[in-house]
Amino acid sequence: MIFKATMKGALAALATVSMLALPGGARADYPEKPIEMTILFGGTANTIAQLLAELMSQELPEPVVPVSRPGGGGAVGYSHVAAARPDGYQLVWNSNSINTVTHTGRVPFDYTAFAPIARISVETPALGVNSDRGWASLDDLKAAAMAGKPLKVGISGKGSFTHLVSAALFDAMGIADKVMYISYGDGKAPVELMAGRIDAAIQWPGQFSSYMQSGELKVLAVTGAERIEALPDVPTAAEQGVDVDITMWRGLAAPAGTPEGVIAALAKAAQAATQTDQFKAATGTLGFTAAYMGPEQFGALIKQDDEFYGALLGELGMGM
C-alpha cells in the first residue's frame, strides 16, 4: 500500500515537473528536431538553398533539411508552409515570387501569411543581345526598336520574373509598344540570342558570362541600382538614363505566428552562414550577391515589393 502510494506520488511529482518544464524548456532548446526548409524552384534557387541549409546546419544543434516542393510558380510550396504549425520547424526559401503568386491569384493568401526571418541573397537581372547587332547601349537598342520591326524579347513565360523585369525596363525606356515577347522554357534564351532568333533577353548574369567571354553576346545593362561584381564593366540602366531598379531577393520565412525567439535564432544562424567562406565562394560561382538583412527590414522590403509587383501585374493585365 505504502509502496503504491509512494509510486503514485512520485509519478505525480514527475508529471508535474515535466509539465512545468516542457513549455519553457522547448523554447529555450529550439531546435530540438530537424528543421525543414521548403524549396520552390530548381536551378540556382535550389543550389543556393541547399548550400545555405548545409551551412545553417553547422550553426544549429539540429540539421536544416532542404525539401523540394516545386510547382505552380511557388504556389505549392508556399501553401504547404503557410498551412504548417508556426513552431519554427517549417521554413520556406522565399523570393519575390511570393508577391507574384499572390497577385496572379494562385494562392488565397499573401505575404502576411509568413513571418520574415532574413534576406539572404540578391540576384540582378541583365539584358543581353547578340554582338553582331552592333548595339552598345540601351539607346542603340531603343533606336533600332523605333526604326524597324518590333523587338523580339525572350522571356521564361508570361508573368515570370524575366517578363516583369523586361516590361518595367522597356516601359521606362518608352518602347513598351515596340516589343514582342517570346516565351521560352528556362535557360534557353542565350542560345536563342546566339542563333539570332530573338533580339534581346533578360537573364541572370551567370547565364551570360561564358557567352560574353567568347564574344558572342553583349550585355547592355543590369537592372539594379548598382553595378554587380560578376559584370563590373556593364553599366546599370539608371546610368544610361533609364529609371528602373529591380533585383530578385531570396530569403527565409516561417508561418506567421512563429515565436520571436525562434525567428531570432534562425536569423542568427542564417547570418553566420552567409559570412562563411564557402558561401562567399558560391556567390562568385553561382552569380549572386550575398545580402543578409534582418527580419524587420526584410519585412518592410517584402511589403514595399508587394505594392510594386501588384501594380506592375495590373498594368500588364495579369493581376487579380
Added chain:
Amino acid sequence: MDMFFHAAMLALDPWAIGAVGLGTLVGLIFGSIPGLTFTVALALALPITFSMDSVPAIGLLLGTYIGGMTGGSVSAILLGIPGTPSAAATVLDGYPMTKKGEASIALGTAVIASVFGGMFSLIVMIVSVNLVSKLAIGFGPAEIFALVVFGLSTICGLCGGSMLKGLISGVLGLMIMTVGLDQMEGVPRMTFGSVNLLQGVNLLVAMIGLFAVPFIIEACSGHMETKHKRMVRVRAELPSIRLLLGRFWLMLRCSVLGTGIGAIPGTGGAIASFLAYDHARRTSKTKESFGKGELDGVIAPEAANNAVTGGTLIPLLSLGIPGDPATAIVLAGLMIHGITPGPALFMNHATEVYGMYVAVAVAYVWVLGLQLLGIRLFVHVLKIPRDLLAIGVLVLCVIGAWSVRNSVFDIYAMAAIGGLAYLFIALEVPITPIILGMVLGPTIENEFRTAMMLSGGSWDIIFTSPLAMIFLGLAALIIVLQAISELRVRRSNQQKVNA
C-alpha cells in the same frame, strides 16, 4: 596534351575512381529499383559534392547519372516496370524475354548495348563537341517541334493490334500533361482551383503508376497466368559474342541516333529510345517477333538511351542547357564548383572538362563490371513469389512517388493513373503510347507555341525550314508505311476468311 595528362591524373586518382564508382552504384540501385528514380538519387548526392574537389564531385554526379540511365533497364526487363522514362521502350521486348526465361540474356545484352552506346557518344563528344554544338544551335523551336512530331509518329509502331486504341492512349498522354500551371502564358489549366493540381502530373510519378500499379494488381488478384508461372526458369547466362557481333551495326546506328538526339537541346533519352526501337522494328527481317521478346528490341533502345548521356553533355557543357531534370542537377554541381558551362568553358576549365571525359569512361567501366556481376543476383528476384514481390514494389512505389516532389498529392496521382492503366490493359489498350505522349507533350506544345510567337502566327516558320520539313516528311513516311502495312494485314486476313 599536358593538360589532358594532368586531368587524367586527377580523374584516375583512387579517390576520384571511388567517387565515380560510388555514384555508379547508387545510380544503378536507384535506377533499377521500381519506384525509386535516379533523379532523386542525384538530388540526394548533390549536397555531398559541395565539400568535395571538383573532379571527384563531378565524377560522383556523372556516375550517378550514367548508373541510373543504365539501371533503368533492369526492372524494365525483369518486372516490366521501367526505372526511368528512357527505359520504357525496353519493356516492350525485354519483359517478354523474361517471360520466356531469357532474362539474363536480355539483361546482359542491355548492359553491353548501353556501354557501347555510352562510349560511342563519349567519343563523338570528345571529337566534335564544338561542331555538334554549332549544329545544335540551328535547332530552333520550329525544328524541335518537327523532330518531336517525328518522335510521336512512332506511336504507330507501339499500338499492337489496333491503331485506334494506340491513338487513344497517346492522345490521353498528351492531355494529361496539359494539367497544371502553363508556364508560357502563366495561366492555370484544368486545375479546378486546386493548388495541388497547379503542379500538374509529374512524368516520373505517372510512369510509376502506369507500369507498377498494374503489376501489383495483377500479382495480387490471383487469377492471372503469372501466378502459376511464378517459378520462371532462372538461368544466369550471358549473351555470346557471336550474338552481339551480329547486331553490331544495329547498335552503331542506334548509338548515332541517340547521340544526335541527345545533342539537341530540350529533347532527351525517351524520344531517342522510342525512335531507336521503331527503327529496329522497321529494319528487321522478323518484324512479327517484335513485342514478343526480340533481342533487337532491347538492344536498340538501350544503345540509344545511353548514347544520349554523351549527347546531352554536349549542350550541357557548350551551351549550359540541361536536357532533363537529371542533367539539371549535374549542371548545379558544375556551377557550384565554379565550372560555368558555355562557349568559354573550354578556355577556362579545360582540365575539368578532360577530367569529366575520363570520369565518364571510368563510369562505364564500373557499369559494365557492376552490372555483369549484378545480373547473377538480379535474376533471383524472379524466384520470389509474385504476390510477395508486389508488396515490396507497392511500398517502394509509394515512397518513390512521394519523393519526386515531396508531395502526398503525387501518391494519389500515381494510384489514379495506375488504376487507369489497369483498366486500359484489361481493355487491351496499349499503355506505352501514354508515356510517349506524356514525355513529348510539353515539348511539342511549348516549342510549337514559341515558334508561332516568333513568326507572329505564321506557319511559314515551319514550312521554310529545311530541317523541320525533313522531320515532318519522315513522320509522314512512317504514318503512310504503317497504314499500308495495316491494309495488307487486313486484306490477307480477309482472304483467309474467304478461303
